[in-house]
Amino acid sequence: MENVTEGAWESLPVPLHPRVLGALRELGFPRMTPVQSATIPLFMKNKDVAAEAVTGSGKTLAFVIPALEILLRREEKLKKRQVGAIIITPTRELAIQIDEVLSHFTKHFPQLSQILWIGGRNPGEDVERFKQHGGNIIVATPGRLEDMFRRKAEGLDLASCVRSLDVLVLDEADRLLDMGFEASINTILEFLPKQRRTGLFSATQTQEVENLVRAGLRNPVRISVKEKGVAASSTRKTPSRLENFYMVCKADEKFNQLVHFLRNHKQEKHLVFFSTCACVEYYGKALEVLVSGVQVLCIHGKMKHKRNKIFLDFRKLHSGILVCTDVMARGIDIPEVHWVLQYDPPSIASAFVHRCGRTARIGHGGSALVFLLPMEESYTNFLAINQKCPLQEMSVQKNVANLLPDLKAMALADRAVFEKGMRAFVSHVQAYAKHECNLIFRLKDLDFASLARGFALLKMPKMPELRGKQFPEFVPVDINTDTIPFKDKIREKQRQKLLEQQIKEKAENEGKRKFIKNKAWSKQKAKKERKKKMSAKRKKEEGSDIEDEDMEELLNDTRLLKKLKKGKITEEEFEKELLISSKGTMKTADLGVSDLEDEC
DSSP: OOSOOOEEGGGSSSOOOHHHHHHHHHHTOOEEOHHHHHHHHHHHTTOOEEEEEOTTSOHHHHHHHHHHHHHHTOSSOOOTTOOOEEEEOSSHHHHHHHHHHHHHHHTTOTTOOEEEEOTTSOHHHHHHHHHHHOOSEEEEOHHHHHHHHTOGGGTOOHHHHGGGOOEEEETTHHHHHHTTOHHHHHHHHHHSOSSSEEEEEESSOOHHHHHHHHHHOSSOEEEEEOOTTSOTTOOOOSOTTEEEEEEEOOTTTHHHHHHHHHHTTTTSEEEEEOSSHHHHHHHHHHHHHHSTTSOEEEEOTTOOSHHHHHHHHHHHOSSEEEEEOGGGSSSOOOTTOOEEEESSOOSSHHHHHHHHTTSSOTTOOEEEEEEEOGGGTTHHHHHHHHSOOOOEEOOOOSSOOOOHHHHHHHHHHOHHHHHHHHHHHHHHHHHHHTOSOTTTSOGGGOOHHHHHHHTTOSSOOOOGGGTTOOOTTOOOOSSOGGGOOOSSHHHHHHHHHHHHHHHHHHHHHHHHHHHHHTOOHHHHHHHHHHHHHHHHHHHHHTTOOOOHHHHHHHHHHHHHHHHHHTTSSOHHHHHHHHHHHTTTOSSSTTOOHHHHHHHO
16 A cells, blocks of 8 residues: 555544544644554454554554554453553664553553563563553563563463453564564564464565564555655655755764754754764763753663663753664654764664654654765765665865864873773774675775874774774874873772782782792703603604604603693602603603693
8 A cells, every 4th residue: 555645533444432532632643644544444453464664654653543442442351460462662762652652542541551661670570560550551672571471480471461462563673673583573472362463563674574474464464655745656765854965074074073063053953873882972972071052962772771761851852962873763753853963874774764764753854964984975876776865965064173182182181081982983993894885884995094083082092903004194192091090089099909909910920930930950951851852742743763762751741741730640749750751860850830831
């Protein structure tokens, strides 16, 4: 079904509950979007659906409303611990968002309970919450939901609770599989009843999604919805009201261009995407200091408990900057995002479209800008062909202040900033090397000196990718970076304590080495004798004419040495046997354990 137009909620063939219509008016949705017009009637008529629609097209309501209506129409009302609907989504931020939308409706229906199961929370508390309050509708991430099926010992028999299931929704199905949740999804499906309605929603249809459709849906109706006014033959993957730009600048100009842009758009709301968690930590801290008068928040996948609060806080802001990784690229609906800025192009081309889709949502306008290095400019042609995503060039901004010295000064004043910068650089290079479009993003073409200047590094880090390379265009600071202190006094005190311990251990180790060097002359001589014997053994193996008797003595010595190393004999027993095997000579009798260890 393509080119479905918008329609009034009252025009649905199966009328909605009056309180559902009231909640829709409260949320400010007077009419259906195309994906909602196409999906809701089919879902409510007990059809399985596999829906594909561009990001920001209103897919959440397309499954929340029919799920509610199906449960409200049940002949036998759900008990507290009976699960009627499960909505699975790839990230905790998206799960929180769906749970929030759902709560706008369930507050009008006290007979329906909902529960949110996501990572970053105590699973034991989730079990207790379900046992006390129930959960007729579960919104969950795959890992946490799978874990809940295994908590029978804690008094939660979820497998029994889901026997009453009417509706299963897999949201952002392509992303679910991209993130490696396929095994978890398959495990979950084994627990669920076959007699159910299943909805699968995604922005793109991949072969993996097709396999999931075949495995989890029964004779599904396939829905591919285009925006109104978009030709049926078009395969455009971004909203029609999105303006997409790119800017070409050198690696050591990119940060200055970003800050200049953000300073000139302070009253707006922005997402700034970086390639790695370490880059978010480093540049997020820099933007907090260098873009004054604007709230700057950071979020990435390695955060645990803070992520949920940061996400909710940013959603409430009227203006601000969220520095993030691709954890925020899919399905997230943040109100009134004006610009999506991609400081680093994503490693997977499809993520480019999803990042841009955080703006220009559900009929609103929005803009996106990606920063490219001169050698990466052909990426725009690749996106136009591969992702059906044309971009227009934005000129480099003039009269831009050079803020890299300020960033260097921050690193010199605080070791935490210095270390964050080094980690960010290393992680960026490693991510660059793994780019999917490696014909354009080639590590060997990267100007490491310019990149290091763009990161405001004080010195080049030691890493395999830089081994054997010289960087005359990069000038490191003329100080010993080991002397840079942490601004946090507690951390600096711990660091100094650790340094003292390392110096002490080094001195002790040097003392031990000196002791070994000053060992008795007889032991030094014995060591030379052993080297001669080992050399003779090698010659024998290569076909030399060493005497059999000497070879036998060598083999005996080797066997004894192995026994000593394994603790099967003591040092005294070893020396005694060695003395016998060497026919009473003193050539090897004075060998000690430390010498033998040096030889082996």
